[in-house]
Structure formats: structure tokens, C-alpha cells
Amino acid sequence: MVLTLREIEKAFGEKKVLKGISFTAEGGKAFGLLGRNGAGKTTTIRILMNVFSQDGGEVLLDGKPIDYNKIGFGYLPEERGLYPKQKIIDQLVYFAELKGMSRKDAVKSVDFWLDRLGMSEHRNKKLETLSKGNQQKIQLITALAHDPDIVILDEPFSGLDPVNAMLLKDVVKETIAKGKIVLFSSHQMNYIEEFCDSIAILNGGQIVLTGDLREIKHNYPRNRLDIRSEQGEKIAAEYGDACTVGENGELSLLLSDPAEKAKVMQHLAETYEIDGVCVHEPSLNDIFVEYTEKQI
């Protein structure tokens, strides 16, 4: 399964919210949809799920226009919320039935997921009696119980304690392993790095960067050295503005020419007492900040 969004455009009144969004997500892999608040992620997701239609462009599955009657979506919205005063089992079965499951299958599937997420004991309780983290697990079941083809998880880890985050990680990995298309939207870059093979960064309704995450990182200019040394001040004095001191006392040296890195490293090792020096490996966070710092 390959999901393709091609040149999606959307305007609300005079305001153009999406200006030609294009990306491709594959089954059996997780895709990270990143962007600052107001970049157009939720609008993209809503168009993808047919909540409203786009002004231009198309949504394709395996090269053909997506058939919403046949393809199931599972959605964990960023803004969580179910029926606080209803029994958990009743509302989970209700949502699974709305997604097309028979009552019998819905009950079976919901019971499976309650058990999988360690929530069986809360089956007949009202939602409002649960903690925030547990409510989030219940909401996750609404996204997975009907065995959807495409799973969209918007900030799935927010509000979870480390144990529950671990449990969710396992569930996400299982879902990816089942060949589903998993779309991730999060500001917690470490999770994106852990799961996503490909990403798209949105800024001001445009894709400013998209592609394979490893390639993006690989192609990122390797022009910065991380240096650990007791003689930081002397090094900083030699390189002036090109050298900055990080919070942990580590030096970061920006090279004018990346090809000189071996030569500079050798010079540093010979001139100063160096505890460690290496080429800076860019994190997704660095890349994200660089591409979205200036809002378009």
C-alpha cells in the first residue's frame, strides 16, 4: 500500500492554509508529519480522512483515487475526548460499530485491546473515573479496534508515563509490522526518530523538507565539530565567532569548509589537550528547528 498526497491545496476564506502539499507514505513503515503549531498538519489529516474536501490536488492509494468506503482509517486526535459519563465498553464498541464492524466483532476486538493495554479491569467503568493516561489508552483503542488500513496518531505519547509510553511503542511497532500505513504527528522528535523511516516537515502550509529520514540526515552538511576539552577557552579564542560553548560545556565549532574537518581535528589534537572530538551528527530536532524557525 502506498499513500500519496499530490499537490493538495486548501483555503479557508481568503486564507490559504495548504499550498500544494505532496508526500508519499508506504505500508509497513511509519511516516512523520512534522510542523509547528498552525503549519497545516491537522488540515492535511482532515483532508486525508475526507472530513472536508481539498480545493485542489488528490489523495491516491496505490496510484488510484482513494475509496473511502473500502479503506479504514484509525485516528488518535491530538485533542483527546470521548464520552466521560458513558461506560468504556459501550463507547468503544459504539465507535468500532460506526467504523463498520458488527457488534459481535466489535466486542471481541475491544476486549482484545483492553486486555492488550492492561485495561480490562476498567471495562465497565465510566471513562471519567480513569486517570488521564488511562483515558488516553482508551482513546487509542478507538483508533485501532476496527483494524484500520491507515493509522494516524497525533501526539500519541503526550501525557503517558514511561511504562505506558513503552507499551504504546510496542503497539505502534506491532501495527507497523502488520503492514499498515502509520502516520505520526508529534513535536517529540525522539519518538519520530525512533519510528519513522520518512518524514515531511510543513511550514506555512508548504512542505519544506520531505524524504527518507536517514538520507536527510546523511545529506545534512557535516560542517560542525563537537569538542570536549579542558582548554575550551583557548580553543574558543583561536576560532572566534565560529566556536560556541554549549550548556554542557562542550564546544561546537562551525567549519567554513566541511572538507577541512580532518585537518582541523588533527590540529586540535596536536595543539590542545582534547578529551574528545567528533563530527556533529545532526538530530531531527536540529533539522526541524532549522527548517521551521522562520515561519513562512
Place this chain on the structure above:
Amino acid sequence: MKQFGKVLKFELKKHLTSKGFVGVTIFLVVVIAIVMFIPRITALLESGEGDDTPTDLPVMLVKAESDDVASLMKEYFASAFPGYDVQTTAEGTDAIVEKITSGEVECAFALEGMTSYTYYVNNLSMFDEKTAVADGVLRDVYRVNAMLAGGMTEEQAADAMGVVIEGKVESLGKDQAQNFFYTYIMIFALYVVIILYGNMVSTSVATEKSSRAMELLITSAKPTAMMFGKVLAACIAGLTQLVLIFGSAALFYNLNKSAWGGNEIVSAFFDIPVSLLVYMAVFFILGFLIYAFLFGAIGSTVSKLEDVSTAIMPVMYLFIFGFMVVIFSMTSGSVDNTLMKVCSYIPFTSPMAMFTRIAMSTVPAGGIAASIAILIASTVGIGFLSAKIYRAGVLMYGTAPKLGSIIKAVLKA
């Protein structure tokens, strides 16, 4: 269609199992049971007390210029006011006033001649008709005296005064006096149920929106399925509650029918023609749906629960206007006035106006059919429009959107 069924089932269960629904229904059924058993309980208590008739009737004083006239007037007043202990007095005005203000005496008639009097009473009730009765008594006495003075014998005068006129009324249409009571109750029930359940629909939509359950719902079900399911569930719940309340009233009445025997108003209420009940059901369902759709659509445009009551106000005013027109027309006795005729064909007022006219007047079958047809078409139209507003409204967060932006969003949806 399948989604509609699921939404309907879920929403209906939510209504029927809510504490409010169960509590109010049980409370009303118990109250009705108590009211319906009152005559039987009273009869039981009275039979237990034996034949002792209460002697502490309120006292009415009669004062005249001479003792003879006073004792004669006492007889006339005693027969005209059977609920009073009529006594004569020769005391002055101050003493009479003192007795009335102290509560010893309820009221007094001080006659000044045979054609004028002063009526003393502490608080004049809105429904005090004693002066009218006293006028009649004095007028009769005056006429009898005049007849005797004119040479008639006492028998002739008594015959003339007591002549019995036989008259029959053949009402070709409806008897408004008989129908008024149950029409009023049915209109009032319609009013209460629409206000109550309509409010529930808008609050339910607004709650889903403010709790963000909407985020999931809108991606799980079609807006038409959501809106129609929700509104129809509220309609069925309202109808169920009405059937339970009126059904239990009918049951308890039948259990106590003999005890209620003489009460014409109550027996008229439980003797409503079946055709009228069918009309009631038709106008109730259509009237409920058209308003509930509007309430639901409005609920979808607000982001906070506290904004619901302000947002639904225009529709509420429209509804109250229709109710007022009907009630004023009913109480003034002219249910076929021009305003009522116009309101009978406007979908937002016709459920109450046309129903009242059917119940209390004679409306041509074509008129009824036209009114119902307009109402059905409008209800379906409003239903689909409200689903569109719902679809556009539920995604609008922040301050309550202006009408213009809602219309724009609906046109784009």
C-alpha cells in the same frame, strides 16, 4: 443508514438510562398516581369520619334596616350561598369591619334599602362572584314584591319567578368548552417536551464538541447520520416519556373511574377522540423534529457549553411566539382568527396552531393535509440543512461564529 442506526441506538440508550430521564419519569408517574387516587382516598377518609358534617362554615353577616327584613334576607342569602353560615346583625359598620379584619367573619352585606348595599370583605379575590349573586337575590326580591304589589297571588309570582326554560345545544363542530382543557394540556406537553429535549440535543452536540469527542465522531460517521440519529433518539425518548406519563395517568384514572365519576373535565380529558391522538402524534413528531434539528445545528456552532443558551435564544423566541399565539387565541375563544390561520401553515408554528384548530374548531381536510405536507417538506429540508451546518459548525472552534461565516461554511460544505 447503518451508521444512522448505530447512532440512534447509542443516543437512545444514553437518554433512557440517564438519571434525569428515569428520575423525572418516576417522579411524574408517582405524582399522577397520587392525584388520580385522591378522590378514592378522600372518600375513604370521609366514610371513616361517619356522617358528621362540618359545622365550621365561614360566616357571612347580613345587615338590614329592620329585623324583619334582615331575617327575610337571611333566608334568601342562606339559600343563595350554601357554603356560608349566614347570620343577621344589627351592629354598626365599625363592629362589622372589626369582625372581618379579625377573621371572625369572612364577609358582610349591609343593605341600604332593597336596591343598594355595601359588600365588606377583607381581601377581594379575583374570582369573588358574591356581589353578582347578591345582585340576583335582591333583583328577585324586588320583582316578587313588585308582582305582589301589582295584584298577583304568591303562587303566580312564584310561578313567574321559577319558570323553567328548556333549551338544547346542538354543536355541529367542536365543543370548545369541553375540548379546551385537554387541548391546553396537550399543547403544554408539546411545549415542555420540545423545550426540554430540544435543549438536550443542542447541549449534547455542544458537549461532544467541547469535550472533543467530535474530533473522533466527525471522522467516524457521516454528519447526516449523526444529526438524524441524535435528533430521532431524542424524539423517541421524549415520546416514550409522554406515553409513560399519559399512559400511567389513563391507567390510574381507569382504576379510579368510579371515584372520579362526576368530574366532567377529568373524564373529558380521558375521552379524547382517537383521531385527535393521531394528529397529536403527527404534529408532535414533526414539530419536535423541526425544532430539534435547529437546536442541534445551533449546538454545533458553539464551542463552550455556556454559550448554548444564548445561541438557541432566537429559535426559542420563535417557538414561544407560536405558543403565545395559540394560548391567547385559545383563551380568547377565537382559535380561527387570521393569525392562527396563517400560523397553521408556517412550519415553525403549525404543529401547535393547526393542532389547536383541529382540536377546538372545524378545519377542512385539505387545509390539514396542506399544513402537514408543508411541515413534512420543511422538516426534511431543515434536517439536511442542519446536517450541513453541523458538518461545518463542529470544526469551528473559538468564539461563537457569526451567521455570515456559518452560511459561508455551509455553502462550502
